[in-house]
Amino acid sequence: MIHVSALRKVYDTGVVALDGVDLDVREGEIFGVLGQSGAGKSTLLRCVNLLERPTSGTVTVDGQDLTVLGDAELRRARRRIGMIHQHFALLSSRTVAANVAFPLEVAKVPRAERRARVAELLELVGLDGKAKSYPAQLSGGQKQRVGIARALAARPKVLLSDEATSALDPGTTQSILALLRRLNAELGLTILLITHEMHVIKSICDSAAIMREGRVLESGRVHDLIARPGSQLTRELFPLPEPAPPGSLTVTFPAGQAEEPVLSGLVRKFGVDVNILGGSLEELRGVSVGRLRIRMEGEDTAAALAYLRGRGLLVEEETP
Ligand SMILES: Nc1ncnc2c1ncn2[C@@H]1O[C@H](COP(=O)(O)OP(=O)(O)OP(=O)(O)O)[C@@H](O)[C@H]1O
Secondary structure (H helix, E strand, C coil): CCEEEEEEEEECCCHHHHHHEEEEEEECCEEEEECCCCCCHHHHHHHHHCCCCCCCEEEEECCCEEEHCHHHHHHHHHHCCCEEEEEECCCCCCCHHHHHHHHHHHCCHHHHHHHHHHHHHHHHCCCCCCCCCCHHHHHHHHHHHHHHHHHHHCCCCCEEEEECCCCCHHHHHHHHHHHHHHHHHHCCCCCEEEEEEEEEEHHHHHHHEEEEEEEEEEEHHHHHHCCCCCCCCHHHCCCCCCCCCCCEECCCCCCHHHHHHHHHHHHHHCCEEEEEEEEEEEEECCCEEEEEEEEEEEECCCHHHHHHHHCCCCEEEECC
């Protein structure tokens, strides 16, 4: 649905914000781009709908290369790409309903149709009853719901989310993430989000990329990345003290494997001693995944290691 190729953005100041970014977002998935401040995430998102013009490279959304379009064609293409923002970007002098109606007015949708669509959208995001309120009378979570309703007004296929939950408290964040997941499932909406918060990736993303200094370090389906040796994403999702102590083993349990009694099997079958040095276990979209750092001692550690690997676990050894 979104294909970004060799994207570069050099600002007038000489700052290289994007330094050759490739990204593929499949139709109907939630894709999260993670990175620290200054990594280039916002620039990337703004380049995807051409709010920012890339210095070079291409951006294709739903089969259309946006970098070659003229102004009028670009305006039309952008209607199929909704966007939500960290600080909501609502018009304070307009009611909730008028905020949501705004893009429909710009697109010259007739009044009666507009009204019906706004009512439908407010119900969709759980804001019926708030149509006549003003943004100042709403909580942060409610304001973001207005932002989401407005972004969906023109029935886009793609939603871009610029740190949409960063200004919200943890409970409200979860309810907005749940709403995005529901919209993704019910409408088949493809969502590309940027965040510096790992828990956003854990909660709702099917795929992820990590950015640093204008480049993508790693990207792919979250469950595939977890099964990949040396994955930076896995380290960030399941933090353990780094560097791993000499002689330790770091065992990654990919999807589903964390429920099996692997360690007790190891002790029983091979008579080894297992000392747990650290661990991190999480539910990723309903499936247990985790990392465990252990030290193993005994006669038959080589066979025990082969047993772990044979069970589909990823075992990384820190040489003593
Ligand atoms: N309009 C601009 N003009 C010049 N430099 C810019 C502009 N916007 C961003 N930059 C620079 O580009 C680099 C990437 O910034 P960007 O905002 O894309 O990163 P980010 O990962 O989204 O960070 P943050 O989360 O802090 O917004 C930074 O060095 C930033 O200072």
